[in-house]
Amino acid sequence: MSKLRNSTAALAAATAVSVLAACSGGGQSAEPTTNADGSTTLNMWTFADVHAAYYEEMAAQWNEANPDKEIQLEVTVYPYDDMHNKLQLAFNSGEGLPDVVDIEVNKFANFVKGETPPLLDLTDAAEPYVDDVVQARLDLYSKDGRVYGFPTHVGAFVAFYNTELLEGAGIDYTTIETWDDFQEAGSKYHAATDKAFGVASTSVNFLEPLVTAQLGGQFFDAEGNVQVDSPEVVEAVSMIQEMQDAGAVSTIPGGSPDSEEAFGAINDGKYAAIVYPAWYTSRYVDYMPDLAGKVAIAPAPVQDGAQVRTIGGGGTGTSVPVASPNQDLASEWLAFAKLSPEANVAVWEELGFDPVNMAVWEDEEVTKNPENKFNKYFQTNLFDVLNEVKDGIGHLESFSDPSWPTVDNTFTTVTLNDVYENGVPAPDALAKAQSSLQNELGQ
Amino acid sequence: MKQLLYSKRVAPYVFILPFLITLAVFWVVPLGRSFVMSTQEVLYGQATFIGADNYARLWRDEIFWKAMFNSMRYMVLTILLLVPIPLVLAALVNAKIGSPRVKAFFKASMFVPALTSVVVAGIVFRLIFAESDSAMMNQVAEFFGLGPVRWLRGDLTGLAALLSLALWRWTGVNMMYFVAGMQSIPSEYYEAASMDGAGKFRQFLLITVPNLKPTIVYVVTISIYGGLAMFLESFMLYAGNNSPNNQGLTVVGYLYRKGIEENDLGFASAVGVVLLVIVMTINLTYLVASGTFKKQEA
Numbered sequence: 001m002s003k004l005r006n007s008t009a010a011l012a013a014a015t016a017v018s019v020l021a022a023c024s025g026g027g028q029s030a031e032p033t034t035n036a037d038g039s040t041t042l043n044m045w046t047f048a049d050v051h052a053a054y055y056e057e058m059a060a061q062w063n064e065a066n067p068d069k070e071i072q073l074e075v076t077v078y079p080y081d082d083m084h085n086k087l088q089l090a091f092n093s094g095e096g097l098p099d100v101v102d103i104e105v106n107k108f109a110n111f112v113k114g115e116t117p118p119l120l121d122l123t124d125a126a127e128p129y130v131d132d133v134v135q136a137r138l139d140l141y142s143k144d145g146r147v148y149g150f151p152t153h154v155g156a157f158v159a160f161y162n163t164e165l166l167e168g169a170g171i172d173y174t175t176i177e178t179w180d181d182f183q184e185a186g187s188k189y190h191a192a193t194d195k196a197f198g199v200a201s202t203s204v205n206f207l208e209p210l211v212t213a214q215l216g217g218q219f220f221d222a223e224g225n226v227q228v229d230s231p232e233v234v235e236a237v238s239m240i241q242e243m244q245d246a247g248a249v250s251t252i253p254g255g256s257p258d259s260e261e262a263f264g265a266i267n268d269g270k271y272a273a274i275v276y277p278a279w280y281t282s283r284y285v286d287y288m289p290d291l292a293g294k295v296a297i298a299p300a301p302v303q304d305g306a307q308v309r310t311i312g313g314g315g316t317g318t319s320v321p322v323a324s325p326n327q328d329l330a331s332e333w334l335a336f337a338k339l340s341p342e343a344n345v346a347v348w349e350e351l352g353f354d355p356v357n358m359a360v361w362e363d364e365e366v367t368k369n370p371e372n373k374f375n376k377y378f379q380t381n382l383f384d385v386l387n388e389v390k391d392g393i394g395h396l397e398s399f400s401d402p403s404w405p406t407v408d409n410t411f412t413t414v415t416l417n418d419v420y421e422n423g424v425p426a427p428d429a430l431a432k433a434q435s436s437l438q439n440e441l442g443q
Numbered sequence: 444m445k446q447l448l449y450s451k452r453v454a455p456y457v458f459i460l461p462f463l464i465t466l467a468v469f470w471v472v473p474l475g476r477s478f479v480m481s482t483q484e485v486l487y488g489q490a491t492f493i494g495a496d497n498y499a500r501l502w503r504d505e506i507f508w509k510a511m512f513n514s515m516r517y518m519v520l521t522i523l524l525l526v527p528i529p530l531v532l533a534a535l536v537n538a539k540i541g542s543p544r545v546k547a548f549f550k551a552s553m554f555v556p557a558l559t560s561v562v563v564a565g566i567v568f569r570l571i572f573a574e575s576d577s578a579m580m581n582q583v584a585e586f587f588g589l590g591p592v593r594w595l596r597g598d599l600t601g602l603a604a605l606l607s608l609a610l611w612r613w614t615g616v617n618m619m620y621f622v623a624g625m626q627s628i629p630s631e632y633y634e635a636a637s638m639d640g641a642g643k644f645r646q647f648l649l650i651t652v653p654n655l656k657p658t659i660v661y662v663v664t665i666s667i668y669g670g671l672a673m674f675l676e677s678f679m680l681y682a683g684n685n686s687p688n689n690q691g692l693t694v695v696g697y698l699y700r701k702g703i704e705e706n707d708l709g710f711a712s713a714v715g716v717v718l719l720v721i722v723m724t725i726n727l728t729y730l731v732a733s734g735t736f737k738k739q740e741a
Contacts, residue, residue, distance in 0.1 A: 254574070414688050442500060
């Protein structure tokens with residue numbers, strides 16, 4: 001009996017000790033991790049399968065060119081939300097961080113908050129390539145003049161027209177230049193076919209920043225205070241709402257063209273015109289096989305006489321955590337993998353994105369390659385369109401404001417739903433958004 | 444030392460020590476730290492004391508109140524559905540009618556949803572309630588002559604989807620609690636009642652329900668907590684934490700959005716502390732009102 005008691009007490013004590021030990025955890029070693037064959041293992045997180053394939057390709061190219069600094073890239077793909085949340089927790093706890101990480105543009109501001117961002121300053125690593133790269137895209141991932149992430153693409157807005165459907169309704173997409181033209185064509189199409197023409201997204205805030213930038217507006221004032229009721233934003237949202245009333249744009253299942261439900265609807269010919277960033281090419285090729293050969297790419301509609309014809313939308317910045325023991329090698333490789341001409345050719349060929357290194361845009365051997373799956377799919381060449389609007393690619397500074405994630409969240413959960421689903425007049429919905437954002441941001 | 448270990452006064456505490464330590468390490472300490480963090484602005488590697496600012500912001504925050512309203516509404520409705528329905532089903536299962544094999548199969552199949560992962564169930568329900576006209580619920584709606592319904596876009600239809608997920612998942616569990624409770628009611632009570640001429644319905648109302656009171660109190664208490672702390676169901680159903688007009692946002696969802704998605708851990712801690720206070724207030728009030736803390740009269 002007493003033996004049993006003793007062992008029970010011992011068990012209790014052992015449990016207690018192991019529980020406490022489990023909490024103290026082991027610290028991270030700050031030593032660079034070199035493998036037996038002299039290569040260095042770099043752990044990388046990303047949220048897109050296609051990105052992983054691309055980075056592996058770039059690691060292979062790097063090892064070929066730098067046999068003395070070989071890397072062993074271990075890419076882990078997590079779902080979008082999971083990866084960013086996991087990263088946030090890893091930064092706050094300082095444990096379990098990767099050496100290189102993809103951060104989506106709408107999340108980026110979260111990671112450069114405060115005086116001591118946990119991301120490495122990559123300004124020097126960018127130096128060799130900086131002249132060829134679209135500056136606006138570097139600015140997107142910079143704070144106080146320091147570059148914290150490298151861009152993947154420009155993401156210039158273009159228009160995708162389903163020419164088969166448009167011809168059926170007697171519309172020639174090449175005549176659409178301004179938003180007025182777009183609206184006219186859309187209401188004509190809608191009247192003729194009773195089907196939707198363009199898309200008013202409720203879960204993605206893209207068209208609104210595009211039109212705002214074309215009007216020369218911003219979502220924040222010069223001091224960084226939120227200003228979503230500024231005349232330009234009101235005009236932009238009102239204009240899209242007007243187009244909706246005229247039948248030129250409609251809401252879409254899934255809330256935006258970039259969702260599974262929407263891919264099905266677009267593939268079935270229920271929507272004829274999608275104005276979206278250039279990277280949407282990959283969605284057509286991967287998810288809408290029935291439309292191969294039926295879609296033409298054209299410049300996005302503009303405002304009459306606008307300086308800014310298009311802007312970059314969406315994006316992924318790739319960063320190196322300060323805590324990485326391999327930070328020097330990681331940032332050197334990353335600059336090669338994201339900014340070099342070789343990398344940017346791969347961005348187009350593997351991913352179908354419009355590369356940030358503009359030298360590639362001119363290289364017809366790459367851009368006009370008839371074997372390229374994107375060139376095969378679309379009736380027109382993406383780079384013809386991009387080169388046409390090249391001088392009018394602007395940058396919406398609001399995208400890199402630290403409060404942008406909050407603004408974007410309010411728009412995609414409340415404001416755009418109010419306007420396009422519930423018919424709240426745009427000025428009222430924006431006034432409401434302004435006051436709730438001011439409170440949320442403490443401004 | 445030996446005397447201490449063998450002492451009758453100390454021994455019980457030794458036996459509950461593992462539980463106490465677990466409670467302290469995983470509950471009391473994090474709770475204390477959350478409270479401290481709720482008075483701070485937390486950024487990477489720096490925490491600044493800002494007093495009650497987070498609470499003041501919370502008080503003025505419409506989205507927080509919207510989330511609180513959603514959680515409360517969900518909690519009340521799940522209790523209204525998940526007590527009576529399982530109770531009646533349990534009475535049927537426990538009744539003498541029907542073949543035992545059919546009843547065993549019924550019990551098992553009601554319980555299976557509780558064993559599935561909420562993540563899988565949420566995705567399946569999202570597809571069932573999808574907007575396209577070929578989705579299951581829209582085919583049902585069509586059968587009744589209604590056009591395709593955009594279930595997850597509307598506030599009430601979205602709530603209906605959430606409640607049906609809860610109902611599907613928890614009916615079996617609650618039914619099991621009630622069946623277990625019913626089996627401990629002595630059959631003499633029923634014999635005596637039937638001799639006095641009470642019908643089945645009166646027996647259910649006057650014997651089963653009062654004798655099940657401890658079980659009902661238990662089920663309601665965990666449902667209050669479960670309803671207010673609901674997060675994953677809505678997160679899966681809406682494919683993330685953002686729903687149209689925040690109609691699916693719960694208090695825990697808001698805590699998650701603020702703390703994890705927007706890296707405002709101080710504010711999120713304040714949300715957590717407020718949620719704890721509310722859950723404890725409701726539950727303690729309920730437990731006192733239902734007489735749980737009174738000494739049982741034998």
